[in-house]
Amino acid sequence: AAGVIQSPRxxxxxxxxxxxxxxYPIPRHDTVYWYQQGPGQDPQFxxxxxxxxxxxxxxxxxxxxxxxxxxxxxELNMSSLELGDSALYFCASSLGGLRSRTQYFGPGxxxxxx
Amino acid sequence: xxxxxxxxxxxxxxxxxxxxxxCTYSNSAFxxxxxxxxxxxxxxxxxxxxxxxGNKEDGRFTAQVDKSSKYISLxxxxxxxxxxxTYLCAMMDSNYQLIxxxxxxxxxxx
Numbered sequence: 350a351a352g353v354i355q356s357p358r359x360x361x362x363x364x365x366x367x368x369x370x371x372x373y374p375i376p377r378h379d380t381v382y383w384y385q386q387g388p389g390q391d392p393q394f395x396x397x398x399x400x401x402x403x404x405x406x407x408x409x410x411x412x413x414x415x416x417x418x419x420x421x422x423x424e425l426n427m428s429s430l431e432l433g434d435s436a437l438y439f440c441a442s443s444l445g446g447l448r449s450r451t452q453y454f455g456p457g458x459x460x461x462x463x
Numbered sequence: 464x465x466x467x468x469x470x471x472x473x474x475x476x477x478x479x480x481x482x483x484x485x486c487t488y489s490n491s492a493f494x495x496x497x498x499x500x501x502x503x504x505x506x507x508x509x510x511x512x513x514x515x516x517g518n519k520e521d522g523r524f525t526a527q528v529d530k531s532s533k534y535i536s537l538x539x540x541x542x543x544x545x546x547x548x549t550y551l552c553a554m555m556d557s558n559y560q561l562i563x564x565x566x567x568x569x570x571x572x573x
Binding site: 407457 | 495506560561566
């Protein structure tokens, strides 16, 4: 079965650079979520999109922005990167909007900011 | 104090043992309770979810919710080395956001 695809899998950036993470949800899934997970921490919800519209916002810094495109893939744009942005970034998708109880997670993008 | 408390472990048990993983929570409005398994360097994988109090069984896994005590458990029978992973509990609040526990690292020794 198709899963959530994230690219790149690994990314190394320097401070103050920008990064773009991509997420391709499971086909026919209409909702995408972004999470940030620091070492040894639980995932922190950043932002979600339902049917290409931003639906909920969590602890996403103002330096980050995201969008969902017409083909339902989503991109997380991160600017002015800081050392503390080093983390695993997960995308999850679901079907049926935010009330869906089953989010399927991608393998994550490991971002390292030097 | 976090809304969801989970002992980070590690919890080390011999192969074949019954494993008990637990979380407590403070928000009585939580309705949906999930257990995710996360292998190292991989994304969380939904194992089970339950609604309200009661038990739910799926193969070697049993999820238990006690809303009166604000306590949920995941039991793993006949544990295997391949069960070694971090297990995260998560609960859905009234805004349909997932509130996560810290995760318990489980090690099954052959």
